[in-house]
Structure formats: C-alpha cells, structure tokens
Amino acid sequence: MVRTVFFDRDVAITQTSSIAGPKEGEGPLKKYYDYILKDDIIGQKSHEHAEIMMQLQCIKQLLNKAHLSQNDVDCVFGGDLLDEIIGCNFAMRELEIPFIGLYNACATFGEALILGAIMIHSDYMSKVITTTTSHYATAERQYRFPLELGSQRTPLSQWTVTGAGCSLLTKKEEVGVKVTSGTIGKVVDYGVSDANDMGAVMAPAALNTIVSHLSDTGRDETYYDLIVTGDLGHGGSRLLQILAKKEGLNLGKNYSDCGILIFNREGQDVGQGGSGACCSNLVFNAYLYKMLSQGTLKKILFVPTGALLSKVSSLQGETIPAIAHAVAIEVV
C-alpha cells in the first residue's frame, strides 16, 4: 500500500508568518520570528482569548506580508489543541475566508500542509493558508494541572510552545520552496500510558511514517539534508534513533527535532524540550523556511508528530496512540 501523495513541482510555499510567545522569544531561534509577544495574555480576558487573538493576528500578518486580501485566499486549513479546536474556529469568525478545521494534536500542521497541497495540486484551489496555534497556559490547564497548583514537573515532561504560525501555499511552476510529497500517518499505539512520556509515545509513529515515506519514494535517509520530527524532545529523539537503527535506518547528523531546536535546554528549564501544535509549526515557518529560501537547506523531510490523548481517555486507563505525517519540502 502506498501512503504517499506526490505533487510534482507545482505546490509552492510562497510566504510564512510567525508569532512567538515570550519564552520562545528568548530561545535560540529568536532572530527568526516575525513577532515576539511581550506577555502571554496580550491584554485579553483569558489565555484562551489570547490564543485566538494570536491565531487571528498571525493570519492577518501573513496576508500583509504577501500583499493579499482575504478574498484572494481560497481556504484556511488549521487546528489547535483546545477542546473543539476553538482557537482556530473562533479566530476564523473574524475573517471572510472559507475554513476547514483539523485535529491531529501536535501533528495538525503536517496534516494541514498535505491537505492544502492536495487542493492546490488538483487545481481545486489556488491559494491556501495552513495554520496551527498552541499556548502553554491553555494546554497546561486542559491536559495537566491548574497553573497555580504547586506541583513538580517530571524529568520526562515537555514545555508546550506558545505561538502561532502560518504558511501560504500557492500554485507556481518557477523554482521555489515546494511541497513535493506527503506521507499520511497511521495511528500507532505501542502501549505507553505515561502522559508525561510523550517522546516514547510518538517515536514509533514517527518511525512508521518515515519508513513508509522512504520506501514509497524509493529514497534513503541520506537523500534529505535534514529529517526533522515535530516534538519528540531530547529523550524521544534518542529513542527514535535507536528504533530506526533496528530498521536499518541511520538517523545521524541530518536528523533533528523541532522540540530540541526551539528551546535552549540548559537555560530554559523545559524538561525534554518543546511540544504542542505550534512547536513544529513555529520552527518550520520561522526558521526552516528561511533556511530553505536562502538555500542553506535544499531538501527536508518535515515530520510533525502528535499524541492523540484526551484527559478522559487517560483517566479511563487507555494507552496513548500517536500519529505522524511526513512532508517532503524541497527547493526545486
């Protein structure tokens, strides 16, 4: 079974925009963000409102950068981590653009990129925005504990990224940053039930998708300048490398993880690294896209990973399934 869709060379990412939270703005990628928030509530009534506002401003910023009006865009594909994805749904209330809401936890951005590329490649649409957002305070409250509860973070925990990012997908034949293929993930469950150990939950899903992608495309891991997973963190990335070795795959120097890239582990007290729907998104839209358009990177395999748990499923003793989508992005 082939799980990969191919887009030739006509789906280009022509513009990106990013908004980073204050902590992300102190991280190693600070000079790449378009805008860094001074605080994480930005004058709103609640952190949820702040997340919605962040999402909305990010889309507006993208339209400004690309000199487009709302009417020029055919559709927005997006999602976030809030219940019933209210982050995106409510942000889109302020705009006159058709919208498809998505949820694959932290892998949502990969899902959006693949769906957007399919729409453009098949000529149903000509301009598509893909977007996700996440917020530390809203995710912490939804999946873990109240912010003011005195509890210790376990050594395995990760820090949910606060931010929003969008990419503009356009039909274009000339040389540029192109989405060339996408491998749709399967839901993978290896029986991990520790909600703090996201790396161990998601590493098998990432491996499953990467292996399928390479076999579908007939490439080996050295084809890419960089294979970058979404938010496995330090522990999860190491685990993925070990699992990959067993499959005969060598994820060495050309492998990294967005959860590692976004924070400075020594100085920022983030446990295993960053996580959240916006972790892979921010790293891609702010940093990787610039590297690709400058030509520092030519071919990357971008693999956002997501853990598909809810508070209810955890309390009912379910193990945690995960998903990863792989998107090949090349300068061609």
Next chain:
Amino acid sequence: MRLDKEQSKEYLAEIRKDMPKTKHVRTMVRAFLTGGIICCIGQGIGDAIKAIFPSMQEDEVGGFVTMMMILLTAILTGIGVYDKIGAFGGAGSIVPITGFANSIVSPAIEHKREGIVLGLCANMFSIAGPVIVFGISASVLVGIIYCFI
C-alpha cells in the same frame, strides 16, 4: 496500528532502560526543608496566638492556626508564588495543610473565567474533593466503630 501485549511489554521495558533518573536525594532534601519550614511557621503562629490570648483552649488555637495557614497559602497562590514553592519543594508543599488549600484555590482561580457559579465554585474541589469525601466518610466509619466498642 497497535502492538499486542507481549511486544508492548518489550517496548516499555526498552524505554525504561533509557529514562532520565529522578533525582531522589535532591528532591527528598528539598521536600524535607520545605515541609519542615512550613510546619515551623505553623508552630510559630500557634505560639504567637497562645502568647496573645493565654486563656484560649488548645483546640481553638489549632483551628486558628489551620485557618491562618490556609489564608497564607491562598494569598501566596493568588499572587502566583505558591506554585514556585511547589516546584522547589515537591511533597514538602503538598503534604502540609497548605497543599490542601493550594489545591482548592488554584483550580478556582483557573476556572474563574467560566463564571463564578459553574466555573469558580464548581471547580474548587476538582482536586481537593476526594480528600473531603474520604476524610468525612472515614471519620463516620471510625465513629460508628467506636459506638459499638
């Protein structure tokens, strides 16, 4: 795709080999210091009340100490300090009565945006509720046993 039980066990065993170790000594020392200091503050408040009101009964002093500790915690939680004490002290900040108070105030503040009645009040006991249910039930059980012996 789902692993069967045997394979899953193998995988779990493998990831456990590589887990970062909990820093036992460090967390224990911190819990000891934090818990010890909180208990001393309680003792200090009790001694102060006794010095000011020498005629007050022992039980009443205890009640006031509890309330003062709860008030102190509620304020520290409200200004966003208690979670930092918790991050440092671990169980040292959970086991004392202050941990109980923190577990009431923190979800209440968090849910205030959903309204006073269904947000704040309804969620006050989302963490501390079991403590009250089990505590009162256990006390009734003990009382009934004492009725018959």
Next chain:
Amino acid sequence: MDMFLTYLIVFAIGGGICMVGQVIINLTKLTSARILLIFLLLGVLLEAIGVFGYMKDFAKAGVTIPIMGFGSNLAKGAIEGARESGLFGAITGGVKAAAAGLTGAIFIGFVVSLISKPHSKS
C-alpha cells in the same frame, strides 16, 4: 533553649513526613490529590488506634500541620461524638471538629479566588 528544641523537633518531624511523601511521589508518580488522600487517611487511622495524641504531644505542629492533622481532627471528633451522644455524634462529630479547616478553606479560598487571576508562567 527549650523553645529551640521544640522547633527543632517540629522541623525534623514535619520535614520527615514530607520527605516520606516525596519518596512515594518519586517511586509511584502519584499526583497531589492521591498524596493528600494517603496522608489524610493515615491521620484518621493513627487517631482511631489512639496513637496520634502521643505523636502530637511530642512533635506538635510537626504532625498537625501536615494533612494528617486534619484527618486526626476528623476522627477525633467522630470518636468523641460517639462517646457523648452515640450514633448521631459519630456521624456529626467529625465535621464539627474539622469545621475550622473546612470552613476556612472554602471561605478563604472563595474570597481569594474572586480577587486573583492566573499568572503567566515561564
């Protein structure tokens, strides 16, 4: 000197109890609701078998400030109630004795929550 010794005992016993809690957290990864529950029920049990009184005489706030003290209060009230007025006392005694903690937590918690808001974390 006497006072210094008292505080030393309070510090050592109170800290020691919390340290036991930390060991439980480290080994079992239980969250705070369950930790509170364990120590509360321990307090109820110790009072029910008549040991807590001696512990309190020795360590004072070192055992009453941990949530065990709250549990012991509940049990002590129920036992006294049972002795004074039978079944009715057994049922009402616990909450009566723990009223200070319960009412304090609910009322103070309510008022403080009304005037504060969650803070940004980094």
